[in-house]
Amino acid sequence: MRGKLITLEGIDGSGKSTVAEKLRKNPEIKAFGPVFTREPTRGTLTGDAVEKAIQSDTDQLAELFLFTADHAEHLAKLVKPALENGKIVISDRYSDSRYAYQGVTLKTRLENPIEWVKNLHRGWTIVPDLTILFDIVPEVSIERCGKRGEQSKFEKLELLRGVREIFLRVAAEDPERFIIIDASRSPEYIEKEVAKKVLEFLNRN
């Protein structure tokens, strides 16, 4: 039987990585033998290219293709084989991050960037079975990250406002797949809530 794909999404500093680490150590989740992964991938040609691109002044359309190439590599080398082996895959960021981020960065370049980027993925991506959206206002998430990132605070705030809005819109269009978590709460609350939702899903499927 095909395994299940669970993704963690949200703006920078929403606490995804913190929770992914906790889930990794959670004994009840461990019992399902999940594979933990992330996008951009680490230690790959495509993942390194993405990291370099986001740290330099790369054209935003070029950036989209690098992210998408990394997604293809991630699917081919890790996600697909794991799912075919019946594994549970938990990914810190995945395709919805592209719809949300490039939906903002390409809004002056394309007429309907979200649909355009979704279409670019259509036919070869694997749609997640469950997506946990860590929802938080960027004012708080930026504060949490401190000096992380190169952009000015204002630029970052503007970008993340738009990204959050798209995440919420994409989630509203697919309520069966998405669970929205209030990511402004304490780490303990969020960890408990996410673990509960993931376990409910795994026990049901």
Ligand code: ADP
């Ligand atoms: P993301 O992976 O979504 O970018 P991180 O998990 O790296 O976010 O968290 C960003 C920062 O916020 C880290 O310094 C982390 O310790 C802190 N953090 C994470 N979750 C919470 C929380 N619920 N409350 C307060 N700070 C948090």
